[in-house]
Amino acid sequence: MFEAIAFYLFAFLTISMFFIAVTTSQALYALTALAAGMIFISAFFFILGADFLGAIQIVVYSGAVMALYAFGMMFFDTTREVKEKQGNKYIVVGLSTIAAVLVVLIFAAPLVSNNITALYPVIEGAGNTQEVGMVLFTKYLIPFEVAAVMLLVAMIAGIVLAGKKMDLSITLMNDAEINEIKTEQTKKVLS
Amino acid sequence: MEKYLYIALFAPLVGSLFAALFAATPKKTFVGVIGSLLIFTAFVSSSILLSYILGGGAPVHVEMMTWMATGDLYIPFGFVVDQVSVTMMMVVTLVSTVVHIYSIGYMDHDKSFNRFFSWLSAFVFSMMVLVMSDNFAGLFIGWEGVGLCSWGLIGFWYHKEIATWAANEAFIMNRIADLGMLIGIFLVYWNTGSLQYDIAFAAMQGLDASVLTWIGIFLFVGAMGKSAQFPLHTWLADAMEGPTPVSALIHAATMVTAGVYLVVRANPLYDLIPHVGLFIASLGAFVALFAASMALVNRDMKRIIAYSTLSQLGYMFVAAGLGAYWVALFHLMAHAFFKALLFLGAGNVMHAMHDELDPFKMGGLKKPMKWTFIMMTIASVALAGIYPLAGFFSKDLILEVAMIEHHYIIYSVLLFTAGLTAFYSFRLVALIFHGEERHKLFGIDPHEAYKYMLIGMSPLLILAIIAGSLKMTYFEMVTQLLPATEYHIHSAITYWIMTIGTQVFVVAAIIYAYKKYANSSVKVPDGTSAMENSLGYKILINQYYIPYAYEEYIVKPYRELSGILWKQVDMKVVDATVDGIAGILYKTGENTRDMQSGNLSTMLKWMVAGTVAMLSLAVVFGLAARYSDEILAILSGLGV
Amino acid sequence: MEIGLNHYLVLSTILFAIGLVGVMRRKNLLLLFFATEILLNSVNIAFAAISHFYGDLTGQMFAFFVIAIAASEVAVGLGLLIVWHKRHGNIDLDTLSTMKG
Numbered sequence: 001m002f003e004a005i006a007f008y009l010f011a012f013l014t015i016s017m018f019f020i021a022v023t024t025s026q027a028l029y030a031l032t033a034l035a036a037g038m039i040f041i042s043a044f045f046f047i048l049g050a051d052f053l054g055a056i057q058i059v060v061y062s063g064a065v066m067a068l069y070a071f072g073m074m075f076f077d078t079t080r081e082v083k084e085k086q087g088n089k090y091i092v093v094g095l096s097t098i099a100a101v102l103v104v105l106i107f108a109a110p111l112v113s114n115n116i117t118a119l120y121p122v123i124e125g126a127g128n129t130q131e132v133g134m135v136l137f138t139k140y141l142i143p144f145e146v147a148a149v150m151l152l153v154a155m156i157a158g159i160v161l162a163g164k165k166m167d168l169s170i171t172l173m174n175d176a177e178i179n180e181i182k183t184e185q186t187k188k189v190l191s
Numbered sequence: 192m193e194k195y196l197y198i199a200l201f202a203p204l205v206g207s208l209f210a211a212l213f214a215a216t217p218k219k220t221f222v223g224v225i226g227s228l229l230i231f232t233a234f235v236s237s238s239i240l241l242s243y244i245l246g247g248g249a250p251v252h253v254e255m256m257t258w259m260a261t262g263d264l265y266i267p268f269g270f271v272v273d274q275v276s277v278t279m280m281m282v283v284t285l286v287s288t289v290v291h292i293y294s295i296g297y298m299d300h301d302k303s304f305n306r307f308f309s310w311l312s313a314f315v316f317s318m319m320v321l322v323m324s325d326n327f328a329g330l331f332i333g334w335e336g337v338g339l340c341s342w343g344l345i346g347f348w349y350h351k352e353i354a355t356w357a358a359n360e361a362f363i364m365n366r367i368a369d370l371g372m373l374i375g376i377f378l379v380y381w382n383t384g385s386l387q388y389d390i391a392f393a394a395m396q397g398l399d400a401s402v403l404t405w406i407g408i409f410l411f412v413g414a415m416g417k418s419a420q421f422p423l424h425t426w427l428a429d430a431m432e433g434p435t436p437v438s439a440l441i442h443a444a445t446m447v448t449a450g451v452y453l454v455v456r457a458n459p460l461y462d463l464i465p466h467v468g469l470f471i472a473s474l475g476a477f478v479a480l481f482a483a484s485m486a487l488v489n490r491d492m493k494r495i496i497a498y499s500t501l502s503q504l505g506y507m508f509v510a511a512g513l514g515a516y517w518v519a520l521f522h523l524m525a526h527a528f529f530k531a532l533l534f535l536g537a538g539n540v541m542h543a544m545h546d547e548l549d550p551f552k553m554g555g556l557k558k559p560m561k562w563t564f565i566m567m568t569i570a571s572v573a574l575a576g577i578y579p580l581a582g583f584f585s586k587d588l589i590l591e592v593a594m595i596e597h598h599y600i601i602y603s604v605l606l607f608t609a610g611l612t613a614f615y616s617f618r619l620v621a622l623i624f625h626g627e628e629r630h631k632l633f634g635i636d637p638h639e640a641y642k643y644m645l646i647g648m649s650p651l652l653i654l655a656i657i658a659g660s661l662k663m664t665y666f667e668m669v670t671q672l673l674p675a676t677e678y679h680i681h682s683a684i685t686y687w688i689m690t691i692g693t694q695v696f697v698v699a700a701i702i703y704a705y706k707k708y709a710n711s712s713v714k715v716p717d718g719t720s721a722m723e724n725s726l727g728y729k730i731l732i733n734q735y736y737i738p739y740a741y742e743e744y745i746v747k748p749y750r751e752l753s754g755i756l757w758k759q760v761d762m763k764v765v766d767a768t769v770d771g772i773a774g775i776l777y778k779t780g781e782n783t784r785d786m787q788s789g790n791l792s793t794m795l796k797w798m799v800a801g802t803v804a805m806l807s808l809a810v811v812f813g814l815a816a817r818y819s820d821e822i823l824a825i826l827s828g829l830g831v
Numbered sequence: 832m833e834i835g836l837n838h839y840l841v842l843s844t845i846l847f848a849i850g851l852v853g854v855m856r857r858k859n860l861l862l863l864f865f866a867t868e869i870l871l872n873s874v875n876i877a878f879a880a881i882s883h884f885y886g887d888l889t890g891q892m893f894a895f896f897v898i899a900i901a902a903s904e905v906a907v908g909l910g911l912l913i914v915w916h917k918r919h920g921n922i923d924l925d926t927l928s929t930m931k932g
Contacts, residue, residue: 007834011842018846018869022853027862034865041872048839048883050891057875060898065868065905069861072909076861076922092855095799100848102806106813107840135888136895143892147899154903161910789928791863796855 006047014040027076031069038062051128192243192251196272199236199280200319202229203287207312210305218304220295226308227291230315234284237277244277245668252325266386271325274672278520278665279322279452282527285650286444287315292647293535294436296640297542301434307347311440314340318445322452327376327386330453334372334417337446338365344441345433354432361426368416368423375409378402392459400464407460407467410453418450418504421478425738427501428485431493435538438493443500443534444527451504454511455520458673462514469598472512476604479505481735483611487618488731490716491548492540495619496533499574502612503530506589509601515592516673521665522585529573529581529655535648536567540623543637544630550619551715555628559637562645564624566652571620573655575613575697581658587693591678594689606693613697617704625709632715839880846873860912860922864905871901 017037021030038061045054136144160166170178206229210222240251250273259266272280291311298304317340321333339362346358380386382402383394395403414420419427430442441447454461454471461468479502486498503526510519543560544553557564573580576587586609593602630637639645666675716723733739786797815822850873853866875894882890916922 004834007838014842015845015849018849021865021869022849022856022862027859030862030865034868037869038872041876044839044876045879048879050879050883050894053875053879053891053894056895056898060902061868061872065902068905068909069865072861072912075913075916089856091796092852095796095803095855096848096851099799099803099806099851100844102803102810103844103847104841105810106806107837107844131888132891132895135892140892143896147896151899151903154906158906158910161907162913791924791927792855792858799851799855 003047006043010040010043010047014044027073031066031073034069035062035066038066049128052132192240192248192272193253195236195239196251196253196270196323197255199233199240199284200270200316200323202233202236203312203315203319205229207309207316210309210312213305214303214309216305217302218299222305223291223295223298223308226312227288227295230284230288230291230312233315233319234281234288237280237284240272241277241281244272244274245664250274250672258328263384264380266326266328268329269325269387270323270329271388272323274669275452275455275520276322278524278669279448280319282448282524283315283318283322283445285654286440286527286531287311289531289535289647289651290436290440293439293538293644294434296644297436297538298434299641303347307344307434310340310343310347311436314344314441314446318449321449325388327379327388327391330456331369331372331376334369334413334449337441337449338362338369338417341365341430341437341441341446344437345430347433347437351432357426357429357432361430364423364426365416368413371409371411371416372413375406375413378406378409382406388456392457395460395463403460403464404467407457407464410457410460411467411471414450414453415474416450417453418447418508419501420450420474420504420508421481422737424478424482424501425734425741428494428497428734429738431491431497435493435534435541438497439531439534439538442497443530447500447504448507448523448527451507451511451519451523454508455516455673458511458516461511462674465514468512468514470512472509472593472598472601475505475508475512476601476608477505478502479509479608480604480611481505483608483615485731485734486615487611488728490551490732492537492550492619492623493534493548495550495615496530496537499533499612499616500526500530502608503574505608506586506605509605510589510592513592513596513598513601514674515589515676515678517666517669517675518585518588518592518678520669520673521662522589524665525573525581525585525655525658528651528658529570532566532570532648532651532655533574535644535651536563536570539563539640539644540567540637542640544635547630547633547635549715550622551629551713552633553623553630554626554713555624556630556637557624560624560639562639566645566648567624568620569652570655571616574616575701576609576693577697578694579659581655583694584659584662587690588678590689590693591686594685595678606696609693610696610700613700614704617701618708621705621708622713625705626713627711629713629715836880836884839884840877843873843877843880846876849873858924860915860924860927863924864908864912868901868905871897 014037017033017040020033021037024030024033039058042054042057042062045051045057168181206226209229210226213219213222244250250271252269252271254267254269257265257267291308294307294311298307301307314337317333317336319333321330321337324330324333342358342362345361346355348354376386379391382398383391385391385394395406416423427442427447431438433441461471482498482501482505486495486502489495489498503522507519507522507526510516510522539560540553540556540563541548543556547553569580573582576582576585590602590605590609593599593605730736786793788794847870850866850870853869854863857863857866875897878890878894878897880890882888882894912922915927919926
């Protein structure tokens with residue numbers, strides 16, 4: 001019973017938060033609503049017994065990704081209201097509804113749901129984290145390593161894309177050169 | 192012997208292709224010389240084949256290659272040299288050789304000299320295919336080939352609109368008749384299962400009379416077009432727009448005789464349907480009189496000779512229709528010689544008179560043009576049928592045939608026409624060569640044709656004189672294939688009355704013509720004399736108003752109809768549909784181009800729409816796969 | 832009432848639909864990225880739910896990798912967004928039409 005209450009509560013919360021995130025005209029509200037939604041989704045993971053996944057959700061999504069978005073928001077003018085083009089909202093809503101209905105139909109069909117077999121079954125007795133560790137580092141090792149490489153690449157890409165004046169290295173220059181650059185900059189501004 | 196067949200058949204083609212190489216270059220004499228040499232080679236081969244057949248040889252039958260072998264239909268490119276075809280080959284190659292040599296001189300100043308020889312040799316090749324084929328399909332190929340070359344030659348001076356009009360008229364009239372011939376050929380194949388002459392004619396013995404009547408009628412319709420029988424006759428007179436050698440070759444000796452050849456070749460068929468034969472003979476007699484009447488008053492030299500050809504074709508059809516096939520073929524042969532001679536002589540006169548065609552504007556040419564005068568007079572004597580020249584033996588034979596078969600009306604028509612023939616032929620000769628030199632009024636100074644042209648015409652002259660004596664040899668040979676009916680009038684008195692009476696009538700007509708036209712009081716008619724304004728004259732000079740009727744009542748409405756079909760149906764319906772389909776595709780492309788607006792938002796919407804579409808497809812197919820048996824049951828219940 | 836797999840799947844679908852609405856509707860690129868995050872998260876829920884109800888850990892593994900990829904995608908995407916902003920001065924979606932056909 002508790003499970004049912006928890007499910008419906010968090011479901012309601014998640015849906016409303018995400019709804020706000022897509023419909024509000026204030027960017028800041030959207031960001032906040034998104035972050036809240038992430039947290040509530042982690043609640044689902046906990047309900048489902050995927051403790052490790054829930055923890056990861058909070059740390060990575062609500063922590064890192066949201067922080068990234070917050071930093072990104074600093075670059076852009078967030079006080080300005082977002083102008084939405086007057087597109088036909090019926091098309092938008094209609095398409096989404098139809099897509100949703102179809103997906104539900106497909107998943108609910110007995111053809112799909114009767115044919116799912118477990119490949120990596122849960123081992124009773126161990127905690128979720130241990131199970132995850134056991135599967136991740138044995139059967140999913142290669143995807144894990146590849147994901148690590150991909151994260152490295154993404155990091156470098158982020159730095160390169162967003163960096164300024166990356167050909168100069170302040171740590172390798174001595175004080176005289178740094179002062180020279182500073183006076184040049186100020187000179188330009190003054191004249 | 193086969194190699195002579197192939198040489199005779201393909202030498203003209205080689206000549207034509209050789210001349211065609213030079214068709215766009217200015218005149219080169221050697222083109223004409225080589226063309227003539229190749230035709231002469233064909234003539235030599237034909238003579239060798241003739242002597243072989245005369246010596247009792249069996250007909251030479253070759254099958255060069257298979258044209259069509261589909262299902263039950265088997266049509267080869269086959270050629271046969273039997274008694275009938277070797278006669279035709281001789282006539283065709285001899286007259287062609289003479290005409291080729293003549294043309295070297297006649298077309299001397301023409302800048303399309305090479306093209307002329309190409310067309311002329313191509314014509315000879317088609318005619319050879321026509322007479323040498325051993326099946327109806329090959330005959331038809333040759334038939335169409337001579338029609339095409341005739342078109343090219345009549346309209347040779349294509350910058351003259353009247354020439355192109357005449358060429359089109361000839362071709363289209365022939366085409367109309369060819370429809371009948373095609374139907375006839377189809378009926379032959381359908382009822383007998385083969386287009387080979389021997390097989391088809393053998394099978395026809397067993398068919399019933401109505402089918403044979405239809406076949407005979409349709410094949411004769413084709414012959415009507417090619418041999419210019421009424422009502423498809425107007426093209427022959429208008430075909431005189433072409434150069435005179437063309438008229439000599441095509442419209443005297445060869446192409447127009449193709450119709451007669453067809454009837455002669457199909458004699459097993461026409462023997463079985465004598466009522467159709469009677470119709471052919473009656474039509475032939477009518478045409479003979481009809482054409483002769485129009486030649487009486489005509490003022491165009493070549494047209495007079497053309498009407499004369501038409502009239503003699505009528506004679507040939509009378510003979511063929513009454514079952515005297517060898518007589519028809521004999522008259523064909525003799526007529527080819529003297530008519531070609533007449534035309535070539537007229538060509539000389541035209542050349543001398545700077546292309547003037549009205550005989551009233553000539554006169555007294557026998558002094559400057561002695562040889563032409565002699566040749567044309569002898570040819571006219573032969574045409575009139577005076578003993579002992581060629582025409583007597585052939586024409587009088589036809590009159591005998593008509594009398595023996597008890598067709599007295601036809602006999603009297605033909606007799607009267609013989610008189611008319613003599614009259615207008617000598618009217619022409621008298622106006623041109625005798626009397627006062629009216630041409631001096633127009634400032635023309637005539638001279639004789641080149642020596643080699645005259646020498647080239649001489650074989651025709653000799654044959655026009657002696658062809659009668661070849662009759663028995665010819666009879667022996669050709670009746671191995673054709674029915675050998677000998678026409679004897681048992682009562683000697685009747686025979687002599689007939690013969691002498693005909694000769695007297697003809698000579699009287701000649702004398703009358705000379706009296707009227709060879710004296711010095713002949714003036715150029717200028718439309719004021721009483722005779723010119725008489726109704727009879729008007730009818731005859733306008734060719735019974737038949738060309739006018741064709742133009743008004745057939746050509747004009749057809750042109751209107753074509754115009755309507757073009758503008759209303761073709762442009763508005765057919766073109767609109769085709770353009771409409773293209774337009775739909777184009778508009779669809781333009782409208783879907785908006786999908787690629789570059790606007791990410793729109794493209795995301797399209798992406799979701801696409802996903803929805805594919806999901807629906809997945810649902811539909813999943814359901815179909817799941818319930819396929821029920822769906823099949825429902826569909827079969829609906830009767831699909 | 833027993834919460835079964837279907838409940839979670841319906842929830843996931845609803846969230847996915849909301850994410851689709853956001854993707855189609857938003858004109859500001861940054862807010863578009865937010866909607867993309869919603870899509871990814873809804874799919875994660877579905878994976879975790881199926882994994883739980885069939886006793887299979889594959890779903891959770893997949894969810895991990897989705898999170899990892901989402902994170903790197905955010906990094907690169909924001910980097911690109913910054914470059915674009917430097918060039919054009921705004922991040923309106925309608926200006927992003929150089930791929931016009």
